[in-house]
Amino acid sequence: MRSISLCFLFAYSVLTLPMQAQIEMPQPSPLATLNQKIGLMDATITYSRPSARGRKVFGELVSYNKMWRTGANKASTIEFSDSVKIGGVSVKRGKYAIFTIPNPDEWTIILNSDWNQSGFSKYDAAKDVVTLKVKPSIVPFTETFTIDFNHLTTHSADVEIFWESSKVAFGVETSVDEAVMRNIKSALNISASSYFQAARYYCDTDRELPTALEWINKSISMEERYWVVRQKALIEAKMGDFKAALKSAKRALDLAKEAGSDDYVRLNEASIQEWSKK
Numbered sequence: 001m002r003s004i005s006l007c008f009l010f011a012y013s014v015l016t017l018p019m020q021a022q023i024e025m026p027q028p029s030p031l032a033t034l035n036q037k038i039g040l041m042d043a044t045i046t047y048s049r050p051s052a053r054g055r056k057v058f059g060e061l062v063s064y065n066k067m068w069r070t071g072a073n074k075a076s077t078i079e080f081s082d083s084v085k086i087g088g089v090s091v092k093r094g095k096y097a098i099f100t101i102p103n104p105d106e107w108t109i110i111l112n113s114d115w116n117q118s119g120f121s122k123y124d125a126a127k128d129v130v131t132l133k134v135k136p137s138i139v140p141f142t143e144t145f146t147i148d149f150n151h152l153t154t155h156s157a158d159v160e161i162f163w164e165s166s167k168v169a170f171g172v173e174t175s176v177d178e179a180v181m182r183n184i185k186s187a188l189n190i191s192a193s194s195y196f197q198a199a200r201y202y203c204d205t206d207r208e209l210p211t212a213l214e215w216i217n218k219s220i221s222m223e224e225r226y227w228v229v230r231q232k233a234l235i236e237a238k239m240g241d242f243k244a245a246l247k248s249a250k251r252a253l254d255l256a257k258e259a260g261s262d263d264y265v266r267l268n269e270a271s272i273q274e275w276s277k278k
Contacts, residue, residue, distance in 0.1 A: 039176030
């Protein structure tokens with residue numbers, strides 16, 4: 001009886017060994033996740049990164065004029081936390097597969113709403129949300145397939161795709177102005193800082209300067225700071241009221257001297273000299 005039990009345990013351990021002992025090994029095309037803030041929107045790219053390893057990539061390893069998952073393993077994906085525009089097309093917040101069709105003189109870039117794909121057996125062109133034609137450029141050799149964000153502004157960025165000696169890119173634009181306006185409306189009447197930030201944004205974007213002046217005055221009435229009074233002078237100057245701007249700049253200069261802010265001392269002295277000639 002004892003021998004039967006031992007045989008059973010041995011057989012059981014042999015049968016279950018593959019389930020228990022899984023060997024972790026380095027992947028030839030490791031997974032990468034790239035997070036980027038664009039304006040107030042978060043963008044995330046997830047993709048696998050194959051390397052050339054002495055092989056000819058485009059035209060051989062990656063065929064021309066055939067759809068590519070834009071990386072290895074599962075299709076590369078891009079996710080947006082808010083709506084964006086790509087190639088003038090509105091794209092809702094969400095996650096999308098990135099497919100490409102490489103060619104020597106032109107690539108097709110496709111964003112498809114069915115993001116959970118390995119190959120093309122489930123690919124449905126009806127689920128394409130963006131189809132772009134872009135020109136590749138020749139760049140220094142890139143051994144490992146790379147997707148990156150570049151040329152960042154307050155409201156846009158380029159998604160750049162590199163491998164071998166080729167690079168293609170497409171732009172992503174966000175509606176940052178709408179988001180900022182929503183934030184301004186929700187934040188007002190809370191603090192001096194909120195009024196200052198709202199006034200500065202209105203001044204920087206050349207909108208409703210009388211409203212910006214009203215908000216900056218509210219900020220100053222709550223808490224007088226040299227950088228806030230400096231902003232008031234800039235708003236008044238932009239409105240063409242240089243007499244008021246000079247008065248505010250002189251007050252900002254005095255406050256900056258008291259605070260020991262040499263940078264703001266120089267800024268206000270330069271503005272006073274400039275606006276005195278107006």
